[in-house]
Amino acid sequence: xxxxxxxxxxxxxxxxxxxxxxxxxxxxxxxxxxxxxxxxxxxxxxxxxxxxxxxxxxxxxxxxxxxxxxxxxxxxxxxxxxxxxxxxxxxxxxxxxxxxxxx
Amino acid sequence: xxxxxxxxxxxxxxxxxxxxxxxxxxxxxxxxxxxxxxxxxxxxxxxxxxxxxxxxxxxxxxxxxxxxxxxxxxxxxxxxxxxxxxxxxxxxxxxxxxxxxxxxxxxxxxxxxxxxxxxxxxxxxxxxxxxxxxxxxxxxxxxxxxxxxxxxxxxxxxxxxxxxxxxxxxxxxxxxxxxxxxxxxxxxxxxxxxxxxxxxxxxxxxxxxxxxxxxxxxxxxxxxxxxxxxxxxxxxxxxxxxxxxxxxxxxxxxxxxxxxxxxxxxxxxxxxxxxxxxxxxxxxxxxxxxxxxxxxxxxxxxxxxxxxxxxxxxxxxxxxxxxxxxxxxxxxxxxxxxxxxxxxxxxxx
Numbered sequence: 001x002x003x004x005x006x007x008x009x010x011x012x013x014x015x016x017x018x019x020x021x022x023x024x025x026x027x028x029x030x031x032x033x034x035x036x037x038x039x040x041x042x043x044x045x046x047x048x049x050x051x052x053x054x055x056x057x058x059x060x061x062x063x064x065x066x067x068x069x070x071x072x073x074x075x076x077x078x079x080x081x082x083x084x085x086x087x088x089x090x091x092x093x094x095x096x097x098x099x100x101x102x103x
Numbered sequence: 104x105x106x107x108x109x110x111x112x113x114x115x116x117x118x119x120x121x122x123x124x125x126x127x128x129x130x131x132x133x134x135x136x137x138x139x140x141x142x143x144x145x146x147x148x149x150x151x152x153x154x155x156x157x158x159x160x161x162x163x164x165x166x167x168x169x170x171x172x173x174x175x176x177x178x179x180x181x182x183x184x185x186x187x188x189x190x191x192x193x194x195x196x197x198x199x200x201x202x203x204x205x206x207x208x209x210x211x212x213x214x215x216x217x218x219x220x221x222x223x224x225x226x227x228x229x230x231x232x233x234x235x236x237x238x239x240x241x242x243x244x245x246x247x248x249x250x251x252x253x254x255x256x257x258x259x260x261x262x263x264x265x266x267x268x269x270x271x272x273x274x275x276x277x278x279x280x281x282x283x284x285x286x287x288x289x290x291x292x293x294x295x296x297x298x299x300x301x302x303x304x305x306x307x308x309x310x311x312x313x314x315x316x317x318x319x320x321x322x323x324x325x326x327x328x329x330x331x332x333x334x335x336x337x338x339x340x341x342x343x344x345x346x347x348x349x350x351x352x353x354x355x356x357x358x359x360x361x362x363x364x365x366x367x368x369x370x371x372x373x374x375x376x377x378x379x380x381x382x383x384x385x386x387x388x389x390x391x392x393x394x395x396x397x398x399x400x401x402x403x404x405x406x407x408x409x410x411x412x413x414x415x416x417x418x419x420x421x422x423x424x425x426x427x428x429x430x431x432x433x434x435x436x437x438x439x440x441x442x443x444x445x446x447x448x449x450x451x452x
Contacts, residue, residue, distance in 0.1 A: 055306075055337070064233045064234065064239055065236075066412065068443065069416055074137040075138070077136040078136050078167075078174075081168055082166045082174065085217055086232065088265055088266055088277035090215075
């Protein structure tokens, strides 16, 4: 296969995907902002704490894998300690995600 | 009555398992700190150049906290490969494998520093530490440049420091640095090497950039450099991952994207579970080296896959790859079904 042709094809595919990701991220951010605004209206401290944990879970753990569909809360601390080492989480992120796993 | 297995590898693994569990069990273990057994069990088929290999595999992971600052963890891979006998002979033959990926003790020294000792995954690039578990990877095969910087064994025996240097709402910086001694002990093979990695992550744009460095210190000293860029907007339908690595005799890169038809939890199972994936790879050889693990000639490879996530942590990966090289083009078909398990080691309060 012609190298130049294949490189052009790949660049085109990724350009389209980056465009799609941008649109998708923009709409997700907008939805997130609207959701945050509506939550702020009924500001509840536990809700914002849970929100921080949700966000940090998505930013750290979900970058590599989906969350297990269910697990015993007895080992949530072990999971977080494992993730703290694997994902180099800060101590604050570890606490926030632990609260997210054990609301 | 329990019989001690004859195979030394199995003995090592079982000894590790029982040692971890006995170390972790104690009155200081908090309610949320029950040791766990996780991992994946799967069945993979790979058809490469017309030959099909069948691979049943199990990859258990153990994690056992001790007190408030220590975690002992280990992951192993046990598999059997069934492949054609070749040479015109009918039938299949098999080859079994048991290997420890890591067996390490982590000491959480400060909020910004974790000290690791034992056998650990080499922190070069992203694939080795993040995407090698069979229940995580989108493709059944590793990228072509995977051997670069991973010092042949992908594991080191020695010490590592790592952690989050700082983190706020705008940016976070994490790091890892290691030194590995040479080891020929069974299950703990490693090369004498050192290196590390640093990542910057920008949470608002979900962009991660990082750089890796590794230096082989055994026999001829060689340097390896790598950079990576991941862009994974939260809740977006597309994720992009890419990595470049450079070695003394070759270099290459891969770019991978995964696409989700929907992120809505209320969507039907089919739309939620289906995940097309695409990966493009190129390797370039600057001088001959039969030991660095990369193809002997410049190679392009396109991987197109369709994964499906079922309920209860079951996933199916399927992919078709077309490899272009001056040594010959070829097709690679791969499928795999993997179940991820996760449970505590014993019942708690």
